[in-house]
Amino acid sequence: MDIQKVGIIGAGQMGNGIAHVMALAGYDVLLNDVNKDALDAAVALIDKNLERQVSRDKISAEDKAAAVARITSTQDLPHLGTSDLIIEAATENEPVKHKIFEALIPHVQPHTILTSNTSSISITRLASGTDRPEKFMGFHFMNPVPVMQLVELIRGIATDEPTFSACKAVVDRLGKTSASAEDFPAFIVNRILMPMINEAVYTLYEGVGNVKSIDSSMKLGANHPMGPLELADFIGLDTCLAIMNVLHDGLADTKYRPCPLLTKYVEAGWLGRKTQRGFYDYRGDTPVPTR
Ligand SMILES: CC(=O)CC(=O)SCCNC(=O)CCNC(=O)[C@H](O)C(C)(C)COP(=O)(O)OP(=O)(O)OC[C@H]1O[C@@H](n2cnc3c(N)ncnc32)[C@H](O)[C@@H]1OP(=O)(O)O
Numbered sequence: 339m340d341i342q343k344v345g346i347i348g349a350g351q352m353g354n355g356i357a358h359v360m361a362l363a364g365y366d367v368l369l370n371d372v373n374k375d376a377l378d379a380a381v382a383l384i385d386k387n388l389e390r391q392v393s394r395d396k397i398s399a400e401d402k403a404a405a406v407a408r409i410t411s412t413q414d415l416p417h418l419g420t421s422d423l424i425i426e427a428a429t430e431n432e433p434v435k436h437k438i439f440e441a442l443i444p445h446v447q448p449h450t451i452l453t454s455n456t457s458s459i460s461i462t463r464l465a466s467g468t469d470r471p472e473k474f475m476g477f478h479f480m481n482p483v484p485v486m487q488l489v490e491l492i493r494g495i496a497t498d499e500p501t502f503s504a505c506k507a508v509v510d511r512l513g514k515t516s517a518s519a520e521d522f523p524a525f526i527v528n529r530i531l532m533p534m535i536n537e538a539v540y541t542l543y544e545g546v547g548n549v550k551s552i553d554s555s556m557k558l559g560a561n562h563p564m565g566p567l568e569l570a571d572f573i574g575l576d577t578c579l580a581i582m583n584v585l586h587d588g589l590a591d592t593k594y595r596p597c598p599l600l601t602k603y604v605e606a607g608w609l610g611r612k613t614q615r616g617f618y619d620y621r622g623d624t625p626v627p628t629r
């Protein structure tokens with residue numbers, strides 16, 4: 339199937355990165371968000387990130403101009419109906435995602451493939467709320483999208499082969515690598531990564547280490563590019579907690595119980611970098627640990 343127009347729902351940190359790489363690969367992009375400020379910020383950030391690639395000779399100024407011209411931002415969800423492929427990248431909240439697909443369905447074409455960038459939520463459950471479970475799958479990018487090589491592709495129970503092949507061809511055209519995961523809570527990457535982050539928060543909660551010593555230990559002692567608490571702030575603590583809850587509920591095993599300290603940060607609205615405060619405070623020139 340020939341995919342040319344890609345609709346992206348949610349212009350947060352993932353939506354803007356997905357729009358960036360899609361436009362650079364030559365796809366026409368419709369970027370949607372309920373929040374006008376988020377849309378404007380996403381377009382400005384894409385411009386800035388493309389400019390950084392120009393300045394480092396990764397792409398030409400013409401490539402950048404062409405990519406920018408391929409992106410249209412819209413607050414009007416039905417506008418995405420002309421897309422061949424839709425990637426939902428709104429907040430990690432199952433009722434929000436169901437409502438988006440419900441509102442979208444009357445406007446999409448029969449051939450349109452629907453996907454979700456969800457970090458953890460059942461693809462089969464999201465698909466079953468649509469009119470086309472066979473044309474629905476998980477299309478899971480990693481953060482930051484322009485840098486990270488992997489895309490997890492997740493088939494729901496009903497996903498058909500042409501849908502999987504069409505999505506895999508898109509990943510190939512982006513120059514990224516796909517890994518196929520079965521549809522179980524949090525798939526592969528987050529099934530492994532998120533319990534490690536949650537354990538880092540328990541290590542902090544129980545006073546085994548402070549923010550700085552925990553992050554330094556994993557950076558210098560295990561060669562991770564970011565410490566687990568720095569990475570949690572980067573992902574978003576609300577998203578980390580939502581993923582732990584999906585693991586805990588979906589696998590019914592206490593080993594996945596979210597750390598109460600993670601819950602407390604989220605309840606405080608300290609969601610990490612996106613709100614300027616999480617395990618670090620980002621409001622000054624350099625991040626300062628909050629514990
Ligand atoms: C939660 C989920 O569902 C799944 C997930 O995504 S889990 C999270 C997965 N991601 C990770 O684990 C990221 C771990 N961190 C890293 O890999 C690195 O710290 C990092 C790539 C983010 C930054 O690397 P770094 O070496 O410290 O910084 P820096 O040298 O500034 O950046 C490296 C490159 O990335 C680019 N970059 C960094 N952040 C970027 C961003 N947010 N957007 C676009 N480009 C970015 C830089 O421009 C630079 O590009 P060049 O190589 O062309 O110069």
Ligand SMILES: NC(=O)C1=CN([C@@H]2O[C@H](COP(=O)(O)OP(=O)(O)OC[C@H]3O[C@@H](n4cnc5c(N)ncnc54)[C@H](OP(=O)(O)O)[C@@H]3O)[C@@H](O)[C@H]2O)C=CC1
Nearest residue numbers: 348350351352371372373376427428429430456457481573
């Ligand atoms: N953060 C990460 O590292 C990764 C996240 N993901 C997944 O990607 C998805 C998005 O995450 P992320 O970008 O970090 O989240 P963000 O919080 O940065 O962005 C989510 C965006 O979606 C918007 N939104 C909420 N409801 C709707 C709606 N009904 N229609 C359109 N837009 C809506 C939000 O607007 P508002 O702010 O107004 O609510 C916000 O702008 C989640 O499913 C997450 O699990 C996947 C890989 C990595």
